[in-house]
Amino acid sequence: MSDPKVELTLPVMQDMELAATKTAEVVANRMGLDEMKTAEINMALIEACINAFEHSKTKDNVFITYIIEGDTLVIKVGDKGQGFDSEVVAIPNIDEKIKSEHKRGWGIQLMKELMDTVKFETTDSGTTVTMTKSK
């Protein structure tokens, strides 16, 4: 039998990332993940959705898949917009950000710190970020 999966389609609209966190909470609770891990998943998911909404430059939907692989929750956030190279995104630093005009750019760092693994894949048809969190 294949791993249990939940799929969600989000329109690119203000605060739609919160809809993604509601689903994540249901799935995480079903898996028995504790409150802090669920909160970390939610925060990482918010950042992944915002990245997809803003950086993909697409007005198309964002697609989220939650897969329960035993004790591990795998979340894929995909968009059909223009991709980016996550390797060239600078690691943000608060001392520099305070002096800089550009104070944003924390999303990838937050995802990496909050999840067990984070992987970006960009193709001609869009970008997918795959994040995992284990119990």
Place this chain on the structure above:
Amino acid sequence: MADFNLKIKEESGVIVVTTDGYLNNYGGEQVASLCLQKISEGKRKFLINVEKTDMVNSIGVSILIEVIEELQGTNGTIAFCNTAPIVEKTFNIMGISKYATLYKDEEEALKALSA
């Protein structure tokens, strides 16, 4: 849009801003705008009570960095209290806690800030 509300009061020389709701870009702008206005009026001590904000995003928090920047030039202080564990972790990752003390609650914060 997610609900976001602010309350403001001044106590012992500290401007206390209490947030209620998701701190996204709009929430961040509201808090920053209020604080920047108070800084322009000469206020230098700020406490953000986030007891009713259990979810933030990096855009909202980034906007608050503007307040830290502004206070840096005026010997001002900004602090937070009642931070949910995930908000505290987010502040630590972003380095906010290097520039803003996180207090357990408003009483502890006001005691320290008004000293």
